[in-house]
Amino acid sequence: MYVAVKGGERAIDNAHTWLAEERRGDTSVAELSVAQIREQLSLAVNRVMAEGSLYDPDLAALAIKQARGDLIEAIFLIRAYRTTLPRLGHAEPVDTGKMACDRRISATFKDVPGGQVLGPTFDYTHRLLDFALEAEGLPPAAETSEAQTGDTPRVTEFLNKGGLIQSEARSDATPPDMTHAPMQYPAGRPLRLQALTRGDEGFVLSMAYSTQRGYGRNHPFVGELRIGKVAVEMDIPELGFAIEIGEVTLSECETVNQFAGSRTEPAQFTRGYGLVFGQTERKAISMALVDRALRWEELGEDNLGAPAQDEEFVLAHSDNIQATGFLEHIKLPHYVDFQSELELVRKIRRDAAEAAMQEAAE
Amino acid sequence: MTQTDQNIEARKGWMGLLAKAPPAQLAALFDTVEPKPGFTWLRPCEVGGVMLRGRMGGTGAPFNLGEMTVTRCALKLETGEVGHAYVQGRDKAHAERAALIDAMMQTKAGEGLRAKVLDPLQDAMTRAKADRAAKAAATKVDFFTMVRGDD
Structure with missing residues (x-):
């Protein structure tokens, strides 16, 4: 009872x-x-x-x-x-082509216009603990040099000019929003990108890594990685025009992946895309790799059965708040559930013991 | 460009500048402005979220990226001009100042405000941006070709 x-x-x-x-x-x-x-x-x-x-x-x-x-x-x-914030509306899609880049590198073209700008990176540090940081004090001022003017051109644009890379069809379609409607599968690329950009960094990283190790391999190159500030512009209905309402730092990664060709299209490079709030390049690169892996169907690739190709598997497990909520709830009181299991085990053992007694008696 | 288009462009300029301004700096600059007109609220300050969007591959179809906190308000000066503000973050005083300046810029006080508030804000922002760009430029790689020993 x-x-x-x-x-x-x-x-x-x-x-x-x-x-x-x-x-x-x-x-x-x-x-x-x-x-x-x-x-x-x-x-x-x-x-x-x-x-x-x-x-x-x-x-x-x-x-x-x-x-x-x-x-x-x-x-x-x-x-x-x-969840407590009223939604005031949506902004225009950010124009990352106009980003004020702190960092911008390409692993595919050494002499890319705009140059290889390292920015404040951990890359090329020796990963040795710096005990000088134990003491308080100001670091030396960063070096400066004559700044470049104008927008930094996109690496994929160069490939695009020659038709060597699959182009992205521009549209102004309203994207679905996973915060307003429950996920349904197949989700499609806009929802995948929304889920990946807020997904757990560790999970997205591991999924990306799995593709590199051979589970749905797609040979990625980092065509371009850029980090910096972009303006946020929003159409204000009461004004009748759009204004800038703020500025955000974003990390953007475009991968250039193995070429695909078909009977109707010549061989060309394909692409994966990552865009994440803040200086978060590990996540942005991971996102681009997973985005590319999930595009197997539209690009006419085989489903190799790799986890990173399974949209539902990836999206349903990428959210660390859902994951931790379900995982951690099992530590909360389950006294009644367990009581019933305990009764059941006792009953099975009792029945087995009685059956054995009966057998021995016969 | 018609007169109205020019007015809209100018207004877009100062509204964007006010939205991006560091709240403390705007407060300090606006403190020096006297007199400040009275106003009534058309919409008191409200903090909310705005969904940001990106484009696939940077240039393709849009997708939802995540939200940003924004504070908005609208007010009307005693003289009738209406000021609006949509500013990043949750600082209601910042939104109020921005809306008040937006309204005042439509009055005769506009010219003085530009000199006392908008120009210094713009200068500071341009300088901050240039400083960062200069630091980034110093991290640009200069490649050079190694001379091979056997040539």
């Missing part, structure tokens, strides 16, 4: 008070401010914005502080906050 029980309020309150104390840590160490997190742990902030699917560095920094640095918990907080 099940008897409804209540309890635990005091234990829960005390657990949360202790949590707050533990979050603060040793009080002889200065408290971390939200601004310090925003400025000095900016890549964590970027990840929380990307996977929380809400661009607001101050909120992301606050979430990181509240979550004691647990980024998935911080992303959870941002997602929860996001």
Whole structure:
């Protein structure tokens, strides 16, 4: 018989008070401010914005502080906050061709117009711990040089001119929005890209890695990777024209992949695309690889049965908040479920023992 | 370009500038402006989300990228001009200032405001952008060809 029980309020309150104390840590160490997190742990902030699917560095920094640095918990907080916001509308698609690039590299063309601009990168560092950072002090000022003017041209445009790469059909179709309608499969590329850009970095990285190791291989080159600020423009109905409402930092990756040809089309390169909030290039590259792998059908490739080619598998498991919600719920009280399982096991054993007794008697 | 088109272009310019301005800097500059006209709210400040979009391959069909926090409001000056603001972030005081300046720019106070608030904001933003571009330029790779020993 099940008897409804209540309890635990005091234990829960005390657990949360202790949590707050533990979050603060040793009080002889200065408290971390939200601004310090925003400025000095900016890549964590970027990840929380990307996977929380809400661009607001101050909120992301606050979430990181509240979550004691647990980024998935911080992303959870941002997602929860996001649901409380009224949707004021949508912006025009960002024009990444007009990006003010902090970083822009191409792994396919050495002498690309606009050049190879490394930006503030970890690449080519020795990955040795820098004990100088233990001491406080200002780093030397970054070197400067005469800045380039004008927009940085896209690498894929060069290939496009010769018809050597599959072109993207421009349209102004309203894309489906997974935050407004439940996912249905097949999802199509716009929904895939929306899911991937907010997907868990570790998951998207591993899926991308699996394609490199041979599970749905598509031979990617990083045609271009660019990171920088773009303006956000929105059409304002009460004004009757569009204005800039802000500026966001984005990471964009375009891959150039193995050529495909058919009876009707000559051999040409294909492409994968990644676009992610903040300076998040690992995620942007991963996204481009997975995007490309998921395009097998439209590009007339074989389904090799690779996980990264399985749209439903990838999209249904890419969201770390859904995943952690379902995973972590099993630690919450399941007393009644378990009680019934326990009864069942006992009954099976009892029945088996009785049957054995009967057999012995016969 | 007609007179109205020019007006719209100018207004787009200052509204975009106000939306992107660092709130603290805008507050400091606007503090120096006197007198500030009275106004009534047409729409009090409201914080919400705007869905950003990207294009596949940078140039193709749109997809939803994720939201951004935006604060908007609308107000009307005692003299009748209407000011609107859509600014990035959740700072209501910032949105109020932006809407008030948008309305005041449509009055005779406009010229003074441009000199006292908009121009300094634009200068600071241009400088910040140029500083970053200069740092990026310093990280541009200069390739050189190694001379091979056996040639």
